[in-house]
Amino acid sequence: MKKYFFSIKKKIQYKLLLGDLILIVFSLFIASNIRVFILHGYFAPQLAWQRLHTVNLIFILVHPIVLYALGLYSPNQEVRGLRKFFYISWGTIVGGVIATAILFFVPKYLVGRTIILLHLTVLSFLLYAWRFILLEIVKSRNYRTTLALIGRGDIVSSFIEEINNDPHTEFEIRQVCIVDSIEKECLWLNENSMNVAPNVNELLSRNMVQALAVDTGFALTNDEIRQIIDFRFKYRKRVEDLTELYKNSTGKVPLSYIDGRWFMSNPGFQGAPKRRYLKLKRFIDVAIALIIGTLTLPLIILAAVCIKIDSKGSVIYKQERLGMDRTPFNCYKFRTMVKDAEKNKHPIHSKENDERVTRIGKILRKTRIDELPQLINILKGELSFVGPRPIREFFANSFSKKIPFYELRYNVKPGLTGWAQVHGCYAVPYGLEALQYELFYIEKMSLLMDLHILTKTVRTVLGLKGK
16 A cells, blocks of 8 residues: 555655745735735735634635646646646636635634735735646656566566556556567567567566566566576666556456455455454544534435436436345435436446436436435445445346456445546446556555545545546
8 A cells, every 4th residue: 555655656746845835824824924014115024924814724624626627636647738727727716716715704814805815916926836836857867767578478468568558657668578488579569669578587687677577476486586696686687576566556456457366465465454443444434424414414315306307207216236245225306317217127227328317316416415315325324425335136146247356345344435436437338447546545445545535436426537
């Protein structure tokens, strides 16, 4: 988990965030100084600092959340031109409006309108400049680690394809050694101009890379193992298991790389999750469900009225899904489709531009408001906020026949959101892809992981990216 959260991509995001936090405080200070100058005709930094209160630091919390929701912490974003400046300014203004609205309830510490306007103006320029400088530095330097691969042809090919399709990857693959003779003349090697070594000894002796990844799914000879260990210590190189490297790079378990022995030897799948973690998670689930339910009650009532006016049928839609240990339960949602959408048919998964979705249903799905009734499932203990998404038995049976280890997802409580969902995967038609993300979550599940998923979910909701 540590390697995933401290990859090069994450480190760039952390630097962006740290710089933003400093600039938000600095911008408030500058705005207060300008306000003092307007009132008194001279700069008085001490007086300006006294005008700022601890409560005003709500801006430090709100601004980054809005910027994150707008995708302004992506290490691959393009920061050039007026369009990007206005986009950053828009995020800054929205954050300022939200923070001011919150401070409205503590009028004693309310920031003046002049200071707010100055703060938003100054901060927009500072955030734009900070992103431009940092990301230009990142682009000018080659942060990628040169990598050599040793393994079976199909596995090496799959890994190369995954890495090449990731614009944020921290690896540049320079060499490969294919250990099964059938795959040694693969077309993809020639197409990618890959440096192919005939054997392990030849690849290691070239010493052309900074790191080595080994597919341990095949039997290495004792001599090859000794050579790899010598390579690690003699040249002080980084040596990784290819499966572990894939997991930490993509956030999913590569089922095509492993077999049952991998699960048996993996600590993340040995024993049950810690009881302390499960109790704390349950407490947090109930507390957050009650808070969200209370705060969104007017929205829930409004949604119910709109559904009733827009189309015939019940407001709440019940659908049987499989929970922990494959136990069936009724999952509640606001109805977003026409009445009897599946009448006399097999279960059909929703798709893009589904004709069965009502006008109000499209809005509810886009904003995720249709999921609010599932707070009842959370309070009943059938759902958690974070976990594998519960699916219907019809689809579950189909996936179980086609995908190995699919039943492992039922060993933990399902969730309102999950690791697969924040990566754009849903149960259908992304069965295999979704399961690989879900297995990564099951292996790494912790409060830190749950918080990370909830943060990404908030970004999806605020960015109106719901499906």
